[in-house]
Amino acid sequence: MEAFDYVAPRSLAEVYSHLGNGKRTLFLAGGTDVIVQLREGRRHCDQLIDLKHVPELMRHGFTSDGTLEIGAASPLAEIYEDAEVQRRLPGLVDAASLIGGIQIQSRASLGGNLCNASPAADSTPALMALGARLVIGSASGSREVAAEEFPAGPGQNSLRPGEILVQIKVPPQPAHSGAAYLRFIPRNEMDIAVASAGVRLVLSPDNSRIEDVRLALGAVGPTVILVNTNDLAGKAANAETFKLAGEMASAAARPIDDMRGGVAQRRRLVSVLTVRALNTALQRATEAR
Amino acid sequence: MTTVEKPVYSVIGTRPIRPDGVEKVTGKAQYGADVHLPGMIYGRILRSPHAHARIRSIDTSAAAKHPGVLAVVTHGDLPAADDRVEELGETAVNVRELSSNILASDKVLYRGHAVAAVAAASPHVAEEALAKIKVDYEVLPAVVDVRDAMREDAPLLNEARRTKSMGGQVSDRPSNIASHNQFKAGDVEAAFAEADVVVEREFTTKMVHQGYVEPQNATAAWNSDGTLTVYTSTQGAFAVRAQLSEILRHPLARIKVVPMEIGGGFGGKTVVYLDPVAAVLSKKTGRPVKLTMNRAEVFEGTGPTSGTYIKIKAAAKDGRLTAVKATLAYEAGAYPGSSVGAGAMTMLSPYDVENFEIDAYDVVVNKPKTAAYRAPGAPAAAFATESAVDELTKKLGIDPLDFRRNSASRMGTRMVNGIAFPRIGNEETLDAAINSPHYRSPIEGPNRGRGVASGYWFNAGMQSSVTAAVNSDGTINLIEGSTDIGGTRASLAMQLAETLSVPYETIRPTVADTDSVGHNDVTGGSRTTFASGLAVYEAGMDVRRQMCARAAKLWSVDPDDVVYEGGKLRCTKDSTRELTFSELAKQSARTGGPIVGKASLLARGAGGAFATHIVDVEVDPETGKTTILRYTAVQDVGTAIHPAYVEGQIQGGVVQGIGWALNEEYAYDESGRMLNSSFLDYRMPTTLDVPMIDTIVVEVPNPGHPYGVRGVGEVPIVPPLAAIANAIADATGHRFTDLPMSPRRVLEALEGLE
Incomplete structure (x- = not known):
């Protein structure tokens, strides 16, 4: 591995003070991707900024209106082990609990998964389905974007120079709704999605x-794809409609052929x-919670 | 457990704790990566980015000047190597080709081929310096598939290579086919003509890796007196020493190889890669040099097993297998020497079949030189035979195990190489499978199916040396030279305890370095518990004879009047004369000095092993994913010395077979670049991918060993490929003839995609 500076700021202000100094910068929000990429020479940097010591980036909790705010570097295990998260957002737990193994989940973060911007990232489809919004910070202030606006291409996010991802906000979910995330992998663990789907279904009160x-x-595309499903509104929540949704997914997919999977x-x-x-x-939408 | 009459043992058949267990589970055991010597520096290897290229020149000057670099070496730093073949126990290697594989000479023959090496103060500095080595390549067309390589117009890896055939014929034209051998008997065409049913199929398997957890490593110290010490992860310290001696042209006695604990080998750690490079770097720098591979280097730079193409035509008449015609072509990798011969010689071993004609081709391709992998050559060949047999039984409407039982080989049946089987346990194994709880229970439910398959592996004997030193307190140091991959410290100590009728715990086994014990061939060919076990038995008998003589001296009687029984010495003429083993051990100094039992031998009489496996699967028709629901492996093990380790060997072999069947493969692009050189994309099974593997241990003692031992470690990987393919055929109605049967391939086949 090539030599680089390691910086471990203790506050967001300190993080921002290290940006814009002309150094090629990468962030450590777990390191489960970036360390491997540096080792294999797939990414290069002059400084690696460790975000794990910034308190705002390491905590999560529900606000009074029911929004789940997650610090961008919080380890996945802390999210999915939270009983309240399990109760309110099982669709997020689906994704957070199957990234890597327990050791990986104790380091890796939702923010890292989003910023790494793999089209196969497990948390991204789940967060998009839940309508998550992302808080992006810089020395000059902050802005918010919808999760689906964040990925810009394979391995590319839409952060501008001087910006970092600070927080993920998962809004309170509508009544009579349920969410789920599923991926297909050839094995039963320790694998990358060949294809995946995150859904949120909102039903009428009855x-x-x-x-x-x-x-x-x-x-199934250069980025995670949010599918236009307007035509499903008003239909019965049954096998016929779900089959139609499946066909819409197939039609929206723009997959490539590589050694992990074929187009068809x-x-x-x-x-x-x-x-x-x-x-x-x-099932989740209709069962008592 | 089926068994024929067997003696009552006191230690054999028990399940004591392994001598190396505590050190390993507490992380204290010393592996090659743990070696640290004073003044040690680190090496890294530059590898070819091309699958096939001529090296016009290598400029190392900038790398040599890089701060922190102490030495750079290329092929020119190795002595000129002889063009001759050296036997290394299980495998034979051509010394010149081995040397060119260590560091490429005029050509690189696969992506990952080592080209140069740097030694520096840190591995990171060495890595940086690699980027400064300038290699001028003339890129050549590459050929990575065995059938493409056999074409007359294929790019040639070596323009001087001619095809050698049995009987010494050599082809006129250069070819990538290094050898062609044939095994033939009876009249296959006549048998096909009068058969009740004939099946003809083509099968392919991809190159797969052993997947040992511990990457290759070597630390070498070229000492100022000209002696060389190498610490390494290997299946055979003496094989490493022999290869170092050949490649470096250095006398055997001036090389000491210290085998560290080994994190898996499965055949792959019988040939050297890093050791000679570390040695020349150490010679050049005067410092100990450590080299370790990363996982990508292990995949791209070490020896996996062959990708294969097999065409088979099989016939049955009157419910028996009557004829098989087969063509086998195996990828040898960059240099000749695939396991195709073993594939050809094992593929019909479970059957007594009169008519056969088998053609075996060893073919070079632009991929890493293959190495041994657990029953080398047999699994792919069994995939073809056992799939074809399954199809015959389906066409005939006969139970597949009854068909195998009707056609089973037994004592006296000749193998395809003409050698008659001694006492074997094939029929007993099939009977145990037929009567197993698994086979007697129904398989029910949609998308589910059951498959069975059989397999055979020769097992090896070869050379072993051991020393058993009796201490004055009655304990024993057992010095052996077989590296312990699968619990052999325990299985050897148990055989010595049985021979001497002493407690297992009184024996301390040690795997010694090459300076400290006589020659031992590699731990390979499932030979160690058999052959080193035979040496241990002989050494134990040597101790018994010496102790009888000592007792006779003490008692002033004739040695013939002293017997060794139940760990005691008794005088047959005087019932008051009796000494325990430790009582006499205490008197060794007064009766003639240390008592040390020794044995060095070339073990003959290795007993072949048969296995029959039963597997139930469920195939998800919407995703193509296969789940193994239940697996039972039945195997004749001769005598299970340590049943838990026997079961572990069987389970481990099955798991590797499951990986080979379902997901493992070297994926290449057209230029010969491997696309999946990591454990993320080279998909070995995880614990969540396999069920409990049930084992049924059959014991038909090997008459060639005093305790009836047969090798057990290899045959369990032979049947799974076909057993799983047969189960998937049963579940889906679709017969898969190309491995791996990955979800993609299954889905595409079931749904007719692409």
Whole structure:
């Protein structure tokens, strides 16, 4: 590995003070991707800024209006082990609990997963489906974007120079709604999604009709794809509608052929995963919580 | 557990704690990566980015001047090597090719081929310096598939290579086919003509890696007196020493190889890669030099096992296998020497089949030189045979195990190489499978299926030396030279305890370096518990004879009147004369000095091993993913010295077979670049991917060993490929003939995608 400076600031202000100094900068928000990339020479930097010592980036909790605020460097395990998160946001737990193994989950963060911007990132489709918003900070202030506006291409996010991802905000979920995330991997753990689907299903108060579906697909395009599902509103939440949703997923997918999966395979898988995720979401939407 | 009459043992068949266990589970055991010597520096290796290229020149001057660099070496720093073949126990290597594989000479023959090496104060500095080595390559067309390499117009890896055939014929034209051998008997065409049913299929398997957890490593110290000490991870310290001696042209006695604990080998750690490089770097710098590989280097720079193409035609008549015609072509990698011969010689071993014609081709391709991998050559060949047999039984409507039982080889049946089997346990293994709880229970439910397959592995004997030093308190130091991959410290100590009728705990086994014990061949060919076990038995008998003589001296009687029984010495003429083992050990100084039992031997009589496996699978028709629901491995092990380690060997082999069947493969692009040189994308099974592997241990003692030992470690990887393919065929109605049967391949086949 090449030599670089390691910086461990104790506050956001201190983080910002290290930006704009002309050094090629990478951030350590867990290191489970960036250390490997540096070792393999896939990324280069002059300074590595460790975000794990900044208090604002390391905590999470629900606000009074029910929004879950997650510091961008908080380890996944702290999120999915929180009983309140498990109760309110099982669709997020689906994703956070299957990234890597327990050791990885104790270091890796949602912010890191988002910023690494892999099209196959597990947390991104789940966060998009839940309507998450991202707080981006810099020395001159902060701005917010929707999760689906953040990825810019394979390995590229939309942070501007001098900016870092500070917080992920998951809004309170609508009544009569349920979410789920599913991915397909050839093995049963320690793998990267060949295709994935995150869904949130909102039902009418009597559970008879679909009011809204948010559907995000992973590993079938240059970025995670949010699918236009307007045509599903008003339909019954049944197998026929879910099959239609699966077909919409297949049609929206723009997969590539690589050694992890083929084009036809990925189109087929996003359809299957969408249907299966919707079934789980329906179950969660209708069961008492 | 099926068994024939066997003696009552006191230690054999028990499950004591392994002598190396505590050190390993507490992290104290010393592996190659733990070696630190005073003044030690670090080496890194520059590897070819091309699958096939001529090296026009190498300019190391800038790297040599890089701050912190102490030496740079290339092939020119190795002595000129002889063009001759050296036997290394399980495998034979051509010394010149081995030397060119260590550091490329005129050509690079695969991506990852070592080209140069740097030694520096830190591995990071060495890494930086690699980027400053300028290699001028003339890139050549690459060939990475065995069938492409066999074409007459294929790019040639070596323009001087001719095809050698049995009987010494050599082809006129240069070729990538290094050898062609044939095994033939009876009249296959006549048998096909009168058969009830004939099946003809083509099969392919991809190159796969052993996947040992511990990467290769070597630390070398070229001492000022001209002696060389190498600490390394290996299956055979003496094989490393022999290769170092050949490559470096240095006398054997001036090389000491210290085998560190080994984190897996499975055949892959019988040939050297880093050790000679570390040695020349140390010679050049005067400092100890340590080299370790990362995972990508292990995949791209060490020896996996062959990708294969096999065509088979099989026939049955009257419910028996009557004829097989087969063509096997195996990728040897960059230099000749695939395991195709073993594939050809094992593929029909479970059967008594009169008519066969097997052609075996060893073919070089622009991929890493293959090395041994657990029953080398046999799994791919069994994949073809056992799939074809399964199809025959389906067409005939006969139970697949009954068919195998009707066609089973037994004592006296000739293998394809003409050698008649001694006492083997094939029929007993099949009977145990037929009567197993697994096979007698139904398989039910949609998308589920059951498959069975059999397999055979020769097992090896070869050379072993051991010393058993009796201490004055009655304890024993057992000095052996077989590196312990699979619990052999325990299995050897147990055999000595049985021979001497002393408690297992009184024996301390040590795997010694090459200065401290006589020659031992590699731990490979499932030979150690058998062959080093035989040496241990002989050394134990030597101790018994010496102790009888000492007792006779003490008692002033004729040695013939002293017997050794139950760990005691008794005088047959005088019942008051009796000494325990430790009582006599205490008197060794007064009766003639230390009592040391020794044995050095070339073990004959290795007993072949048979296995039959039963597997239930469920295939998700929407994703193509196969789940192993239940797996039972039945195997004749001769005598299970330590049943827990026998079961562990069987389970480990099955798990590797599951990986090979379902997901593992070297994926290449057309230029010969490996696309998945990491454990992320080279998908070995994790614990969540396999169920409990049930084992049924059959014991048909090997008449070639005093305790009936047969090798157990290799045959369990032979049947799984076909057993799983047969189960998937049963579950889906689709027969897969190309491995791996990955979800993608299964989905594409079931849904007719792409």
